[in-house]
Each structure stands twice: as C-alpha cells, then as structure tokens.
Amino acid sequence: MITYQINKDKLEKAAFILKTVAHPTRLAIVDLLSQNEKLSVNEICEVLNCEQSLLSHHLINMKLKGILRSEKDGLNVFYSLKEREVMKLIECIEHCDCNM
Amino acid sequence: MITYQINKDKLEKAAFILKTVAHPTRLAIVDLLSQNEKLSVNEICEVLNCEQSLLSHHLINMKLKGILRSEKDGLNVFYSLKEREVMKLIECIEHCDCNM
C-alpha cells in the first residue's frame, strides 16, 4: 500500500513557480540577475537580445509571480531577484545530467 | 557593461527539463517516486487519482525527456526516477518561499 501525504496545494504552488522559470529567456533572466544585483529592462534586453515588449511581458509576469522585484529610477526600471533561492534551481539543473 | 557567458544551449536544456516537471501531476509523480523506488502505472494512477491514459501520456513524456525509466514486468510497467537529482528540485521548491 502506497501512502502519499504531500499537500496538493504545495504541488500546485511549486508547479506554478517552476512554470514561471521553465522558459529559456526567463531562465536567462534569473541567471543574469543572480550575477548582477539589479539590471534595467534595457540592459537585459541588450544582453539577451530580446524584443523590448516581449521582455517586458516576461519581467512583469515574473514579478507578478513573486520571483522578481522592480524599482523605478528615472527613465529606467531595475529588476532584481526577489527570491535568491530561485538561483538554486539553476544550480540544481546545471548539475543534473538528464540525458536528452 | 554586463557580461553574460551562459551557454544558450544549456539554458534551453534546463528550461526543457523544468517544463517537464512544471506540472502538478508530474511533480507529484517525481515526488512519489522519490519516496518509492519504483511504482506501476496502476499504483500511481490510484494514488494520484489520475485517468489512466492521461497518466500514461505523462509518464511516457517524462521518460522520453530522461527523467524516468521504465521496466516491464508481466502485465505491469514499473516507472522509477532516472535522475534522482530531480528530487532536489522538489526540495528546493519546498524551501523556496516565493510569495504568490
């Protein structure tokens, strides 16, 4: 008999966070921000070579989901990691050698 | 000037793995299998209360992406975690307190 105790809520929450990060561009954003305290949309835009509006959508989405925070300074908006824990995901994935 | 060295390939690979796991049912599967060396489709089906065919799709998908392995034994097919590293994702997520 298999027992299973994990909270369904927790799973959904976790999947939700994972989904937020499970995208090359968004993963790159997390990665970038784990190496740079804060970056403006424009800076990220250039480094990642991503269309401004699309990047904006991503950033806002990630902020909404609690992964990033933003702070306005004049014309710029600087984004930074809200939960530096998320960095661990990247590390974990980098060490994980799933064959594909 | 921001430097960015991460391999684009690696990001895509990582996002790919993450996507595979970023789903409540699939996360539950990983979780279940981290606590039980191997389980048959039927067992997982019952514990998760998931429709057989849908579960099969999930399992095969996860196997295809290198997260699970399967082994046939008579009528049953037993699935197990191929990369126990993936468990760390769960732990990580559980400790991560992203506010949502």
Added chain:
DNA sequence: TTGATATATGAAAATATTATCATGTATTTG
C-alpha cells in the same frame, strides 16, 4: 513644450501543452 528614450499595455495571432476518448497491443488466467 517638443522630442527622445525607456518601459508598459493590450489585443490578436501563432504556437504549444494538456486532457479526453476510443481503441490497440501484450500478457496472464482459466
């Protein structure tokens, strides 16, 4: 105030994922 720059917004289009259903295959049992 005008123009330029940085970012956001929202609708629509393109694409991908997830779920459902009907049916197929393999294995075991009687």
Added chain:
DNA sequence: CAAATACATGATAATATTTTCATATATCAA
C-alpha cells in the same frame, strides 16, 4: 482460445502560453 487486466497510442478538442505589433505612458533634456 476467450476474457480480463495493464498499459500505450493517436487523433482531436480544450486550454494555455508565447510572440508580435501597435500604441500608450512616464521621464528627462533641450
């Protein structure tokens, strides 16, 4: 062999995500 069980498959439908594009807003500088 026929029936039952466990699982897989594949098409389609339902839904969600991602991208694009046109435009809006805010701030700064001249």
